[in-house]
Amino acid sequence: MILLDRVTKTYNRRGSALERISLHVEPKEFVIIVGPSGAGKSTLFKLLTREEKPTSGKIIVGGMDYETLKDKDIPLLRRKIGVVFQDFKLLLNKNVAENIAFALEIAGISNAEIKHTVPRVIDLVNLKGKENNYPLELSGGERQRVAIARAIVRQPKILIADEPTGNLDPKHAWDVIRVLEKVNKYGTTVLLTTHNQDIVNTLKRRVVTINDGRIVSDRAVGQYKAS
């Protein structure tokens, strides 16, 4: 589903953010990427969403080879990948249902289909009854679940969650993780970065550790000890 082959990303002055990273993620896998701040996790995600181009190496996601990807195909690529951010990136002037519908509107989905799909996804992320609330009326955990709903509403094959629990207290963090597990159970490949030792160790999933731009360990059932 995701294949990185000796990917290097060099920013002009700071040296390499990623150094010859190779990673293979199977469909329906749930992979946790850990590592200290500045290790290169965010760069990795930016490469996957094609916000950045690798300096060298090969990236293939969902059958799309980034090397041959044209600019006009980037929107199509991004519609195939669901993305969740630490800071939610919700539209504050739209309510919960509208924020989720937004992702479908962009993709040119009909209003009838939007009306049909949005309530189901709201249900999936346990936000029933909050459809008409605006982001600022919600808790951090609820906001992040809106963001997840928006990311999965187009039924992407891959969901990338960049520190989705970073701003949340433990209870809300777990609410978000449970939703991600649910999404994974329905068949979506999930890539999650986190700093939260408790979450990593409890989930018992594949853990990839990045440090100084390199993969230092990759374990099927990994453990993590935050330094």
Place this chain on the structure above:
Amino acid sequence: MSRFISTERIFKNGAVGFLRNIWLAIAAIAMMAITLTILLFAVVANSTFRHTIADITSHIDVSVYLKDDVTSPQLNQLTGQLKGLPDVKSVSYVSKDQALKNYQQQNINNTDLLSAISETGNVLPASLTLKPTNPNNMQGIKTFLEKPEIQSLQSYPTSYSGDRKSAIDKITSATHFFEQAGVIGIVVFIIISMLIIFNTIRMAIFNRRDELVIMRLLGASPWYIRGPFIVETMIYGIIAAGISVGLCSALFAVASTTLQASSLGLLDINYANNFFTGHLLVISLAQVGIGILIGAASSALATKRYLKLNK
């Protein structure tokens, strides 16, 4: 289907953006309305000037006054020769009697003059009136009339409507000046309008940058992001055109009633008003078209410059 839905949403989002941005938009719309109004006035004024010049030019003629003893064969020969000149469009003969009648007609209210005329008998000469093909070039006619054998048939020096000619020259050069000044003025105003719209859209992009980033990350196509801004400024154009046409209609309505359709020197208000009302549909469509064009072009530039669409 999805393309149709997207186009519909681009227009809808453009309208929503316009409403959200209305306070910024007002300045841009006002400026564009001024530009379009100036453009409209320039077009109407230009047409009116041309009309005035054509009107005066059509009255330019050359009068050849004949001696009383010119015989009918001589007259026919002269008329024939004149008609043969390439510079002469038409020749008409005014007899002594006709000349007197015309004179009496022109001075019908001046009884002193009329009684004086009737006492002295008819002193007015018969004449030939020539219409030149080109009022700006009468050299050929002049050369012919100044030949000694032709001079000998004439009682008075030829009248060339000379003062009229120089007046027309002045009007023509003034018109050329106004045309040039108008074109420069319009270009300057269009540039100012475009800069203001450009800036308005730049600020709108800045205000909505979070939303635009999210749109990009969710996979919105460049046109889905850019389109609404262009639609928004097209709305500016339509509103500005409406204001401009409305303003001019009101002005012409007021002007033609208060000035009683009188001729104000060069600017024949009546003609201008008729031109405006007669071409209202074309003018309105052109105004809307130009407004849309100015708006779309400026926001196309602004969005190209400030939206990082390919990242």
